[in-house]
Amino acid sequence: MIFIFGYDQKENLLGPTEERKCPHCNNSSYFQLLELKNFISLFFIPVIPVKRKLIEHCPICHWAQEIPESSQNYYRDLAALNQAAINGLADEEYLRRKEALKKPSGEGF
Numbered sequence: 001m002i003f004i005f006g007y008d009q010k011e012n013l014l015g016p017t018e019e020r021k022c023p024h025c026n027n028s029s030y031f032q033l034l035e036l037k038n039f040i041s042l043f044f045i046p047v048i049p050v051k052r053k054l055i056e057h058c059p060i061c062h063w064a065q066e067i068p069e070s071s072q073n074y075y076r077d078l079a080a081l082n083q084a085a086i087n088g089l090a091d092e093e094y095l096r097r098k099e100a101l102k103k104p105s106g107e108g109f
C-alpha cells in the first residue's frame with residue numbers, strides 16, 4: 001500500500017490592522033493580518049498541525065513580519081474589529097470598541 005504524505009500551509013486572512021508606511025516599499029496602506037498554519041497531510045488531507053504563526057503583511061509588496069506571542073490577542077481583536085467596520089459596524093460602536101483595545105507597549109513598528 002502506498003501512503004502519500006505532504007507538508008502544506010494554509011492561510012487565513014483575518015482582516016486589516018493599522019494604516020502604516022511599509023518599510024520595504026514605502027507605500028502607506030492598511031496592513032493585513034494573516035494566520036499561517038503548517039501541517040502534515042496524508043492523502044492531501046491535513047492530519048497533524050505542526051506550526052502556527054501570525055503575520056502582518058503589506059498588501060502592496062507582501063513584505064511581512066511575524067507578530068510576537070505577547071501581541072497576538074491584540075492584533076486578532078483589532079483585525080476582527082476592522083473587519084466588522086468594513087462589514088457595516090456603526091462608527092460609534094467601532095470607536096467604543098477601539099478604545100477598549102489595549103495595545104501592548106514596546107512592540108510593533
Ligand SMILES: [Zn+2]
Nearest residue numbers: 022025058061
Ligand atoms: Zn510594502
